[in-house]
Amino acid sequence: PAIEASLLDDLCNLPNLTEESILANLRLRFQHHSIYTYAGSILIAINPFKFLSIYNPKYVKKYDNHQLGKLEPHIFAIADVAYHTMLKKQVNQCIVISGESGSGKTQSTSFLIHCLTALSQKGYASGVERTILGAGPVLEVGEENSVAGSNRGRPP
Numbered sequence: 404p405a406i407e408a409s410l411l412d413d414l415c416n417l418p419n420l421t422e423e424s425i426l427a428n429l430r431l432r433f434q435h436h437s438i439y440t441y442a443g444s445i446l447i448a449i450n451p452f453k454f455l456s457i458y459n460p461k462y463v464k465k466y467d468n469h470q471l472g473k474l475e476p477h478i479f480a481i482a483d484v485a486y487h488t489m490l491k492k493q494v495n496q497c498i499v500i501s502g503e504s505g506s507g508k509t510q511s512t513s514f515l516i517h518c519l520t521a522l523s524q525k526g527y528a529s530g531v532e533r534t535i536l537g538a539g540p541v542l543e544v545g546e547e548n549s550v551a552g553s554n555r556g557r558p559p
């Protein structure tokens with residue numbers, strides 16, 4: 404049957420929610436270089452394996468203090484919501500990033516940290532972003548050396 408796939412930016416709006424329609428929608432969006440799609444308040448990211456010019460300061464500003472779902476899906480939207488919810492509610496926030504090996508978790512983490520540091524410093528570049536990102540490889544080594552950590556089939 405023909406799949407009704409339009410460029411829906413939230414999978415919850417699919418009239419017919421099946422695995423087929425979800426994948427068709429994500430594929431169509433990906434072909435239009437829209438790698439991000441919402442499923443409600445969850446963000447789905449498809450690794451483009453190439454540089455996209457959607458991470459510059461203009462985009463940080465665009466998503467600053469916006470309402471989730473009002474603009475097209477973006478990783479900065481998630482950072483922005485976490486940041487402003489933290490400020491408003493004075494409660495720690497957490498962003499869960501999940502995906503198979505090579506799907507873009509490390510890259511997404513780096514985009515999130517980039518956006519969070521930019522939002523908190525309003526454009527004043529500082530070493531905070533570099534320091535946080537620098538901790539990544541150290542943490543990953545720890546993870547790979549732990550019993551449950553390695554998922555790449557490497558010997559311990």
Ligand SMILES: Nc1ncnc2c1ncn2[C@@H]1O[C@H](COP(=O)(O)OP(=O)(O)OP(=O)(O)O)[C@@H](O)[C@H]1O
Nearest residue numbers: 450451452453454503504505506507508509510511
């Ligand atoms: N949004 C993106 N734009 C451009 N390149 C990306 C993006 N997301 C991921 N990539 C690229 O894809 C490759 C794999 O991504 P990454 O290392 O983040 O995956 P991972 O999920 O952390 O993998 P692993 O679980 O094996 O550590 C990297 O070269 C990364 O730069």
